[in-house]
Structures are given as structure tokens and as C-alpha cells.
Amino acid sequence: MRPKVHALVAAVLLSTVFTLAVGWMAGKALLRVARQAFALPIVLTADDHDGREETWQRRPSAGVASWGIRGSGRPEDGIMWFDAFPGPSGFYHVQLGAVLERDGAPPYRVEVDGRLLGAGRYRHACGRLMCDVPRSACPDRATRLSIGVHHIARGARIAVWGRSVYPCGAHGAYARWYEVRFTPVDDPEQDSGRAGGK
Numbered sequence: 001m002r003p004k005v006h007a008l009v010a011a012v013l014l015s016t017v018f019t020l021a022v023g024w025m026a027g028k029a030l031l032r033v034a035r036q037a038f039a040l041p042i043v044l045t046a047d048d049h050d051g052r053e054e055t056w057q058r059r060p061s062a063g064v065a066s067w068g069i070r071g072s073g074r075p076e077d078g079i080m081w082f083d084a085f086p087g088p089s090g091f092y093h094v095q096l097g098a099v100l101e102r103d104g105a106p107p108y109r110v111e112v113d114g115r116l117l118g119a120g121r122y123r124h125a126c127g128r129l130m131c132d133v134p135r136s137a138c139p140d141r142a143t144r145l146s147i148g149v150h151h152i153a154r155g156a157r158i159a160v161w162g163r164s165v166y167p168c169g170a171h172g173a174y175a176r177w178y179e180v181r182f183t184p185v186d187d188p189e190q191d192s193g194r195a196g197g198k
Contacts, residue, residue, distance in 0.1 A: 041183040042087040044158060046080065053078035059176055062142040066099045068174030069106075069164035075172075077163035082180075085112070085156040091188040094118070094147035096160065097179035100125040102138040104165040104173025110147050110180065111159045118147035122173065131168035144181065149188045 046067040047058075055078035059068035069076050094117055096110055102125045109119040122145070124130070126138040162175025 039184040041181050042085075042092075043182075044082050044085075044180045046160075046178050048082075049080045050083040052080040056080050059174055061101075061176055062099050062140040064097065064099065064142045064178040066142075066176040066178040068099070068176035069162060071164070071172065071174065073166065073170065073172075075164050075166060077161065077175075079159050079161045081157060081159040083157060085152055085154060085158055085182075087152070087154060087182060087184075089153045090151070091149055091185045092152050092182035093149050093185055094152070095144040095181040095183070096147055096177055097181060098122055098143055098145050099176035099178065100141045100143055101173040101176070102126055102130040102133060102135065102140075103168040103171050104129070106165045106173050106175035107163050108145075108175055108177070109159075109161040111161070112150070112152060112156045114157075114159075117150050118145075120145070122175070129167060140176075142178065149185055151188075152182060 045065065047065050049067075052067075055069050055076045056067050057070045059066055061068075067080065069078060094110065096108065096118075098108070100123055105121040105124055107119070107121050110117045123143075125141045126133075130138050158180060160177055160180060162177065164172050164174045166172035
């Protein structure tokens, strides 16, 4: 009779351990989802920059407080920066808040401590270059461009570079941007799918 009792006790213990392990894993996954759902992003606004090259100026558009390269009639570029990332070290989904224009697709870069996080070109506000269309027919549009998921260290220097373009001649697109947004992520492998979207 004793072997049956031992087998029964072992089965109950094994079942309990299994139930606890499954519950713990489910709880951990649920906690991760909840933490990400309520994770507050760290937002560095262009207005709060610590430094900039003289080519940048305040150029509000599309309902946001954006900065852009001055309108000189010729392509110019420049850097704006933040001296120290204020958040804790960790993995973040990084986005650049940009203003899309109808009359050009300026290049941009986002760097952390001199390391390139992402680069590309803005899209056109209405899907294609529209030189002869009035702004009222294709207004500027604020959007967020995904820079991907990256490890950002507390105190890191954040920089945004942009160049104005003039494919339409007299009027151009000025690489306007209004924020760099850092949304915390728990699992960079799981969140890497967000890196490619724009």
C-alpha cells in the first residue's frame, strides 16, 4: 500500500509544481504585456534641445512645434542635440516625430553618442512630389518615423541631423522635426518587428 501512497503524493506534488510553473509563466507574460501597455514614453521635444547649428530655426507646421533648416533657397544641413538622455538605461523603440511636406523628401539621421541609430528620407506628405500644387491642396503632415529598437544608456547624447532639399526650385522641404520619442520595451527580440514600420 505504501508504494501507491508515495505514487499518489508524487503525482499530487508534480501536478502542483506544474500548475504553479504554468501560472508563474502566464503571470510573467501578462505582467510584461501590462508593463508595455502602460509604459510611458520619454519624449525629447525639439523646443527643449540643448544645442543646434545655426542652420536650424523654429518652423512650426502641421500643428506641431517643429524645427527645420532655414529657407535659404539652397540645400543646407545641420545638427540639433540633447546633452543627456534622461531615462534609465534600457531598450527603447525610437521614433522621430517628423513633418512631411509636398515639395521634397529631406534626408535625416538620428544618432546616440555618435553611433547611427537610423537614417533615411522623409516621405512626401501626399505620397509623391507635388511642386505645382498649393499647400492647401496637400498640407504638411506630422507623423512618426520608426528608427527601430535600440539600447539607450542614461546620459547618452542624442542628435538629429537633417538637410533641406529643393527639387521644386524656389520652395523646398526643410527636414522639419518636433520630437524624438523613446518607448520602453522589455524584450528587444519580440519588439524588433516594430523597428521596420514607418
